[in-house]
Amino acid sequence: MAPLVRSVAALAITAALETTAFVSTPNPYRTARTTTAGARQAARPGLLRPSPQHRYERVERCRVPTIAAASAPVKAVADEDVATLPLEQTKRDDLRNLAIVAHVDHGKTTLVDAMLQQSSVFRDNEQMGIRVMDSNDQERERGITILAKVEGPKPQTRFVLKKALELGLQAVVVVNKIDRPSARPEYVVDKTFDLFCDLNANDEQSDFQIVYTSAIKGIAGNEPEEMEENMEPLFKAIMGMPKPLVKETAPLQALVANIDYDDFKGKLGVGRIHSGSLKKGQNVGLGRPGEDVKTGKVSELFVFDNLGRKAVEEAHAGDIVMVAGLAQIGIGDTILDPANPNPMVPIAVEEPTVRMTFGVNKSPLAGREGKFLTTRMIRDRLMKELDRNVALRVEETDSSDAYEVSGRGQLHLTVLIENMRREGFELLVGPPTVITKQVDGSTHEPFETVEVQVPDEYTGAVVDLLSRRKGEMLNMTPVETGGDAQMTNIEYLVPTRGMIGLRNSMLTATRGTAVMDTIFDSYRPYAGDIEARDKGSLVAHENGVATPFGIAGAQSRGVMMVSAKDEIYRDMIIGLHQRPGDLRVNICKAKALNNIRSATKSISESVTVPMEVNLDMAVEYIQADELVEVTPTKIRMTKNAQMAGKK
Template identity: 40%
Template sequence: MTKVRNIAIIAHVDHGKTTLVDKILYHTEQMNDQKKLEGDLILDNNDLERERGITIVSKNVSVQYKGIKINIIDTPGHADFGGEVERVLNMADGVLLLVDAFEGPMPQTRYVLGKAIALGKKPILVINKVDKENCRPEEVMEDVFDLMFHLDANEDQLDFETVYGSAKNGWMGADWQKPADDVSYLLDTVINTIPEPQENQGTVQLQITSIDYSNYIGRIAIGRVTRGTIQPNSPVTLVKRDGSMVKSRVKDVFTFTGMAKEKASSVSSGDICAISGIENFDIGDTIADFENPEGLPPISIDEPTMSMLFTVNDSPFFGKEGKFVTSRHLRDRLYSETEKNLALKIEETSSPDSFKVYGRGVMHLSVLIETMRREGYELQVGKPIVLIKEIDGAKHEPIESLSIDSPQDVSGKIIELISQRKGDMLKMEPKGDLMHLEFEIPSRGIIGLRTLVMNVSAGEAIMAHRFVRYEKFKGEIPSRNKGTLIVLEAGTTIPYAMDKLQDRGRFFVGPGIDVYQGQIVGEHNRDNDLVVNVTKTKKLSNMRSSGADDKVKLAPPIDLSLEQFMEYIEDDEYLEITPESLRIRKIFLKEHERKKASNKAL
């Protein structure tokens, strides 16, 4: 058996995890010079990950160092991808906890670290970005120790090694004030600290923890061999999560080398591999011995905390931009997503055109929507709804731990915003030039909060949150306090008409944009909805020239991201999503239909 170490990397969004893995690949010469010249982050290889600077899907990389194979698993840092994290940690024997030398451990880091400690994994602390001004590596190390203590780490886990460095500058060492030449100190620490996988006796067992896909060989199962040896063309039994068994056959077995997969003649217990040829498998199933199959316990997945209605696009602009527009397309795509996205659940509704989709949070659902959008789908979604549970006859709702680092002069306004949304403050302390605030707040209160916090802090606040537990329902939370500007008749937005309406509110669209009746084009200054005519042209008389209009000055439209739009809409509105546009509309496009519906609701 080749000597193997399996490590998962845990880090908060943007703390430098993917950059570090890139540097390890360069150092162990698993990377050719061509890639070096391109200078791109190799691991975050899908467009969404690169744009957002976050890891969404875990990835496997393997390097050879001093005759030992090190399998590195990159984990998502955001709590919304909890389903992904849980599975990944099952493949590792230890974790690299990567934290920023200024920010220290963040709520998302805490979430994944808690999972790793509960599973008994051995941690190594990597304090990154020590080249930053006003960094505080010693204090951060103390913070991490306190955090591990609070997470009930055992003595062996609390006795962790600490490595300091700057992934961006390509070094890791024992002392943050003495830069090293490369990342070899970190790799030596991994080999000396992380235990070798145990050699388990018995028949073959491998739990499928992630799924890859190839156009040539179809679905590929990825997992760690827990027992025995897997060889190509060997018969196996697939033990499903529900306990049923299916006879099958392994076609090819691949191991990871650098970023690539290579065919192997056999893979022994402790190593991570990819397998082709097996049909109809799901994440959590076990590939076991053909004659004496023994399944591994199924992976537990965090429950969804939020639901959204997904429906076909029935707006007047239906089918103009997308390739996939029917309910069959939408249905097939959503169900195919549940195969690899374990934390996602789909429920049929009474209407054949709409589906209830349950997920871990706005970020989790927005990544799915953005991916579908780029694949050419058109759809509409309703307002995100937090799931309320009935416990002992009383309503309970999900509560989240929220941390905000904001400029000190706006911290008072932020505290006021959060207390309006039933949040309780737990901690307030200075952190460098910023003020560090910690709260517990209902998940309902977080929907739409980011936009308000960013407006108050002029975009300077750093906000992170994670699910903690269910608590008794906290009562009503005020939602959006402004009404909307609704289009009266279809046409193209005219600068002259928009100029006359500027004192009524702010627009989401600019001039020269096609709009339809019932579409929402702006936010009203007051709390009621206002129907406006943005397509009205100026009547020309023989006294006025058409050129006199050119001096109209319009404020730039508000540019909202997909997540901000999802958080902005109300119960009687839909967000229309097409490959090129995001539009908000009223569910009932005609004014008399809206009045009828509101009278019914009363």
């Protein structure tokens, strides 16, 4: 089977059995029409399973004539009907345009691994590796896909699926992890129907084909009980998707959906050619509706081949391409024929919602590890990031040593910080704060929809956490797990301010059993004060090296974050105080040696294991008067002397 993944027009949804829980909300536009399962099955044979009956009734209720007429989705065209298409439209038999969309940890990358392994992408003697689509170290460690994606870290299925359905795209639903003991395929398919209905899918989209897979085992089947020993059923489903309709002879239109940067080639634009063709060396225009057309020349042209890119002389409608030579190119631009400009509706890039300060490391331990330490080096790195990270914003601050960096959320910014740390930078990072707006004279702030699946015994703790952070409950429903465990799905609308620091608190309150998904909802009126961290910090009293004796004396006051022999400096945060307010302690003092053999033995045995401090935990922990010190090997927290002076 030849490699299939080339461009974006068809959609595959992967739903993991143990974590998928989509909540259906009332829809006033749904009609009340219903039909019997048998009649519906006869109308569309082979697509839907004959039971349970209520599935087909729910699909029938999905029909929304007014919305369908307004969106005018493109319908699949049979091969024998090609002659009836408009003269400028043709079908490309050599492409099946594909995108895979799912929540975090639902097996997208593992599924692609299995497909690539069985589709002759790799030579027989070539080592494939694990999660080859995650080419970045952080992608493998965090379990998310970051690089070369249009919208950055955005795992939310609902948002992406909604956009795909609005474009009239067809879907194949892939129910993954079918080999799990807790597999519940009937429930997952049922909930997926609910999701499609909730997103106003039309009849053709609602009659999606279902393929069951175990990506880790590389097997698939059209029924959970009838699995084949390879991924052939999934390949057949993909090949059965509608062939892309293109306008080969129409004027050039290619919508730029992503940008990248190469040290030698400069700025690169990535997009799909919707009509016409594009050649290397061609003079083209860059346009947006209502704006003047900018001109340039395509110096190099690439298409995506297997896991890499391949230089070509010409590409045609339906191809996803990468172009070099257009220095002013940006997401939402249309590459077009300057003699016949017709720009497409641009893609809207989400605005940043969270900001942090990035500054020079000024701690007493600064400069011992990093290679890039100065303000100029930090500024150059941030400016370089802007060439490829389209949703990032970098602004000057009142301080000549710090910059304000804004992104789409805490994860967006911590990924950048972690990359810089691994490259050899040292930084002082401020706490994340949300970006507010003034609407009709009142302050509005960003809100997020939060969906949490948790065992019943921890439901009260989750509700309490979200309510105390000014959350508004949208839905709470039981989840069918197929086993003895009783789970509840809770959906809240929470200010983004309330999400900062929530993940650690959630894991603590639920003993690590909660699964949480979030997505930006909208800007809404300011929700009022949200309670801050209810405990203070243990702060180092002096410079020195932590000793077992000093730690043993301090750990009765709270939870320690450092170990014996760690270097300490004054104002460094060394632990979490058990009470509100900060407390200075001396953990560098040593015990007088009265008996050399036993002076430290009993003390060392009484020292508890410290709390782990990583970047995500530190960024969530710090408050307005605290900073995170980031070096290539260490993550420390410190009090902000400048902010303390203002107090």
